[in-house]
Amino acid sequence: MSAAGADFAPVGDRRPLIAAEGVWRFFGGRAVLRDVTLVAGAGEVVLLLGPNGAGKTTLLRVLAGLLRPSRGKVERRGRVGMVAHHSMLYDALTAEENLRFFARLRGVEPERAGELLARVGLEPRARQRVASFSRGMVQRLAIGCALLGDPEILLLDEPLSGLDEVSVGTLLELLRESRGRGRAVLVASHQFAELVEVVTSVAYLGGGRLLAWEPRGERGGAAIWDRYREVLSGG
Amino acid sequence: MGEGARAVWAIAAKDLAIEWRTKTAFVSALAFAVLVLAVLYFARDPTAVASLDVAPGALWVTFSFAAMLGLNRAFLLEQENRALDGVLLSGVPRPAVFLGKMLANLVFVGAVELVSVPLFILFYDVPLWHRVPELLGVTAMATLSFVAVGTLLSAMAVRTRFAELMLPLLLLPFLVPPVVGAVQVTARILAQRPLSEVAGWLKLLAAFDIVFLFLAIFLFEATLEE
Numbered sequence: 001m002s003a004a005g006a007d008f009a010p011v012g013d014r015r016p017l018i019a020a021e022g023v024w025r026f027f028g029g030r031a032v033l034r035d036v037t038l039v040a041g042a043g044e045v046v047l048l049l050g051p052n053g054a055g056k057t058t059l060l061r062v063l064a065g066l067l068r069p070s071r072g073k074v075e076r077r078g079r080v081g082m083v084a085h086h087s088m089l090y091d092a093l094t095a096e097e098n099l100r101f102f103a104r105l106r107g108v109e110p111e112r113a114g115e116l117l118a119r120v121g122l123e124p125r126a127r128q129r130v131a132s133f134s135r136g137m138v139q140r141l142a143i144g145c146a147l148l149g150d151p152e153i154l155l156l157d158e159p160l161s162g163l164d165e166v167s168v169g170t171l172l173e174l175l176r177e178s179r180g181r182g183r184a185v186l187v188a189s190h191q192f193a194e195l196v197e198v199v200t201s202v203a204y205l206g207g208g209r210l211l212a213w214e215p216r217g218e219r220g221g222a223a224i225w226d227r228y229r230e231v232l233s234g235g
Numbered sequence: 236m237g238e239g240a241r242a243v244w245a246i247a248a249k250d251l252a253i254e255w256r257t258k259t260a261f262v263s264a265l266a267f268a269v270l271v272l273a274v275l276y277f278a279r280d281p282t283a284v285a286s287l288d289v290a291p292g293a294l295w296v297t298f299s300f301a302a303m304l305g306l307n308r309a310f311l312l313e314q315e316n317r318a319l320d321g322v323l324l325s326g327v328p329r330p331a332v333f334l335g336k337m338l339a340n341l342v343f344v345g346a347v348e349l350v351s352v353p354l355f356i357l358f359y360d361v362p363l364w365h366r367v368p369e370l371l372g373v374t375a376m377a378t379l380s381f382v383a384v385g386t387l388l389s390a391m392a393v394r395t396r397f398a399e400l401m402l403p404l405l406l407l408p409f410l411v412p413p414v415v416g417a418v419q420v421t422a423r424i425l426a427q428r429p430l431s432e433v434a435g436w437l438k439l440l441a442a443f444d445i446v447f448l449f450l451a452i453f454l455f456e457a458t459l460e461e
Contacts, residue, residue: 027461066320067461080324088321090312092253104245105325107238145321 015077016041017184018063018153023072025058025208032058034208035072040153042182045175045198047189047216049228050205056188057085059205060155063186078152078184079106083159087142091131095122095141098130099148106149116144120170135162143171154178156187160194168194193221204231242327246335251342253312260308260343264301268351271297276358290359291421295414297355298348298374299381305343306385307402309336310393323459333455337386344378366424373424376440377417380447384409387451390458409447416440 016039025033033055040046048056061067063074064082082088089098099113117123120140130138139162146154160168175198178185189195196216202224203213212231219227254260275293279286313319322332356363363370385406392401416436423433430437 064324066323079326082320082324084317084320086317086320088318088324089316090249090253090318091315092256093249097252101245101249102321102325105242105322105327107241 016075017077018080018186019075020059020063020069021073021075023059023062023069023074025055025062025067026070032208033062033069036205036208036210037072038186038203038210038213040184040186042152042184043179044200045179045185045187046213047187047192047195047199047202047224048205049192049202049224050188051232054205055208056205057157058208060084060157060186060188063153064155076153079149080153080155081146081148081151082155082157083139083142083146084157087130087138089130089138089141089145092129094127094129095133096126098141099145102145103148108149112148116147117141119147119174120144121167136164136167139163140167140170143174147174152183154183154185154187156185156189158189158191159187160189160191172198192224196221196224202227204228206232239328239331242325242331243335243338246322246327246332247338247342250309250312250336250339254305254308254339254343260305261346264304264343264347265350267304268297268301268347269354271300272351272354272358286359287361287422287425290355290361290425291418293359294351294355294421295377295418297351298344298378299410299414301347301351302340302344302378302381302385303403303406305347306340306382306389306406307392307399309340309386310389311398314393314398319459329456329459330452333386333390333452336390337382337451340382340386341378344382348374348378361425362427363425365427369424369430370421373417373420373437373440376437376444377413380413380440380443381406381410383444383448383451387455387458390455394458394461413440413443416443 019039021037023033023036024031036059038046048059050056058067060082062069064080065074065076093101095117096113099116100110103110103113114123117126120143122137122140122144125133125137130141133141139159143159159171163171172194175185179198179200187195199216201213201215204211216224272293275289275296279289313322388405389402392398392405395401416439419436420430420433423430
């Protein structure tokens with residue numbers, strides 16, 4: 001399968017919900033993304049793998065529209081929900097206030113906040129300030145926030161970070177649901193063994209380039225790990 | 236309510252709710268205002284300088300520098316956990332983000348001014364009550380000027396390494412025209428002189444408001460680029 005992705009159609013001919021085409025991104029003259037082309041259609045979950053500094057976070061930020069590509073283009077057909085390295089939440093507000101605030105901005109009924117808090121298991125903590133939350137609770141709230149308004153595109157950067165086993169199970173369930181409901185998901189994670197079952201394709205990044213992009217097929221975590229090392233070593 | 240107006244209101248209400256809860260900027264601004272008014276009052280020799288001669292300058296030094304403390308905090312709040320990214324991801328139009336932040340800053344600065352005025356009257360014993368509408372007018376015009384520019388520069392400064400130092404450095408040159416204008420107009424108001432004597436300054440304040448409000452809205456998007 002070519003890294004350029006021109007001949008790649010992971011889920012039939014469905015129209016991609018998000019597409020990066022020949023994307024370059026420079027920071028102070030240094031190329032962090034180099035000619036990356038990647039698409040995700042309805043019902044696809046693309047796993048982004050790569051060592052630290054491979055450009056995964058930058059790619060997700062470019063796809064989200066938080067960074068402009070220096071060259072190339074990004075197209076989105078739908079709203080974006082994102083879980084990033086930073087929680088994107090206000091510490092001084094309670095969990096419920098955070099969700100209600102972002103619900104208002106997205107034109108979503110603020111009542112949805114209560115449903116999402118229950119979904120990520122934070123309903124009993126709804127009236128507590130985020131500043132008092134543990135890392136895992138903040139991550140769960142960030143996931144709930146990303147799901148506000150039921151966005152067509154989900155971009156998840158290390159979403160398992162800080163989550164306990166129960167929360168990982170909840171996240172997998174949410175990802176399965178998102179896939180079933182025709183959402184496009186791109187997820188960057190080093191803890192990919194837990195995610196493998198919901199993934200439809202794997203994109204390998206290294207040095208800002210898309211080194212390979214393949215359907216997951218029947219591969220499990222160990223096989224993807226082997227392939228990851230092979231790709232990084234130039235195989 | 237339209238999408239943009241809803242976002243403006245939501246952002247301003249969120250900022251004010253956080254400030255109400257923490258009160259960090261307000262308490263600092265108020266302490267600063269009391270300090271400046273007191274220092275300038277006690278520095279004056281009442282047998283040599285009339286309080287009316289010092290009062291307008293003292294009032295605007297207090298207002299503008301106290302406001303800076305609040306302006307500094309406006310975008311530091313958004314840097315925490317990169318919350319601004321969440322706002323931008325919501326698809327809110329960029330000008331609505333700016334106007335929401337500016338509205339919160341206006342309310343903040345207005346509140347600081349409101350609490351500072353009784354202290355100002357107490358220290359300087361100036362005849363303020365006769366011309367309240369005029370004084371409110373000039374205060375509104377000058378405050379809008381430096382809050383519009385200050386909100387924009389706060390968004391720029393927050394991305395620099397020494398954000399809290401950078402804002403005053405960037406903002407001070409822009410503060411000169413509105414603050415000098417406001418001092419001139421306030422001096423005439425306190426001296427019971429007609430406003431026609433300072434028509435030129437009033438026009439400058441109005442022009443500054445219009446030009447910098449639109450310029451700030453237009454340039455805000457550029458400050459969001461990394």
